[in-house]
Amino acid sequence: MAQFQSLPGFREFYPDAFARRNHVFRLWRQTAHTFGFQEYDAPVLEPLDLYKAKSGDEIETQLFSFTDKGGREVALRPEMTPTVCRLVGAKANALKRPIKWFSIAEFYRYERAQKGRERAFFQYNCDIFGEPGPEAEIELIALLVQSIRGFGLGAQDFYVRLSDRNLWFYYLEALGFNEAQTRGILGAIDKYEKMGDDAFKAYDEAHGALDSGKKDKVIAFLKVKSLAALEETLAAFPGDKITARLADWRKLLGGLGAMGLAEFIEVDFGVVRGLAYYTGFVFEAFDRKGELRAIAGGGRYDDLVQKLGGPALPAVGFAIGDVTMGLLLEQRGLMPAFTSTTDVYAVIGGEAERAAAFADIHSLRADGFRVEYPIKDTAFGKQFKAAADAGAKLALIYGGDELAKGVVKVRDLGARTEMEVPRDQVSSVVRDFFSGGAE
């Protein structure tokens, strides 16, 4: 058996798997471009401190980190956000606003692999920098929806759960929680859906048992699932901050509604996202059946660029992972089968006919056609089978009889018809077939 195996959680892409990966990347890239986002890339290996600065020392246990030969503490990138913040921060004053960037890149996390989670995976990251208002969220969430919908998935297949850490902060502040308690409560909210009441255990241990009246109010807010319910719940807590924030909510939902995306969006205050650096709207995309891990996650992080050494620059972004996205597409039968895209197959009689065929083969390839031929002498029957297997539309037949007459037989493999063409016209006949033809 194989003496060497790939490392756990690292994937190998055989041609059929690579074709599926390309299909996903192509749609993402094309969709981002239609929204006016520009593509970038950055180093795979970064200073370890870049991630510690953002997420704290304990993050190191989740990283592929090591000391390089120059004594530098480094890590394979586990995410793009710190990197893109550095890139944007370094040139913030020279970049036209709003800054709309995306990337498709591989990331590495030292975690136990599970369904939908590998140690090496790709993410499609989209971010908008420089716009503090909900207009940026409208643009970004519209892109998120379209980047999933574009595969043929509909509102019956996935949805985006939309929440707001600001309103959570305002609400908990109004209930009298201090900053540390608020962090504890947000941690409990994050786990509540999975664990139920046990989610508050960690809070109770750290801050003392939660007053049952306050707990009911927290749970009531966590169950807010619509703008109307949100307005109703907050009516008891009047104030300028909350009034202004509700106006942002109406603008955001109004904008997404005007784009025709209302059916993809659900208000859900059960979402807070674990990361401390999110500062406003947060959202996650899920499959409707609830069978898979989150397809995408994102939110606003207005302080991060500055925290990482750049200027104060508001930002909002999301990432879609390729693993869960691929699982969902395969579940719904939306991952296209791997098909070869050969245009022309040259059927060659034998060694004597090879030279004539090679001249046309190379000429057609130089013109951009995808041309295949048998690499060594093969029976005619096998060659036609190979042509069909390769998905070729046309076969060019270089047999002794044809070449003696100065012609090449051109066979339309779909229509199963053929005609003889003088050799010097082969190129133009092929060109006509593909330009005037079906596709």
Add this chain to the structure above:
RNA sequence: GCGGCCUUAGCUCAGUUGGUUAGAGCACUAGAUUGUGAUUCUAGGGGUCGCGGGUUCGAAUCCCGUAGGCCGCCCCA
């Protein structure tokens, strides 16, 4: 890092109470078929039975360890 289940050909699997040289289907290669894609038939290549150790006259089979896979927990940027 913790727990459960699993591992025989490229893939899906069979393999009797432990008994000769480990099988099938699919896939691949070739032939039937030096001039036309299907079907069919025939043949072939491909295995240190995940790896290491133990029990035994004898291990794919029983025992121990270990690696890998799947699933769950922790975590999830």
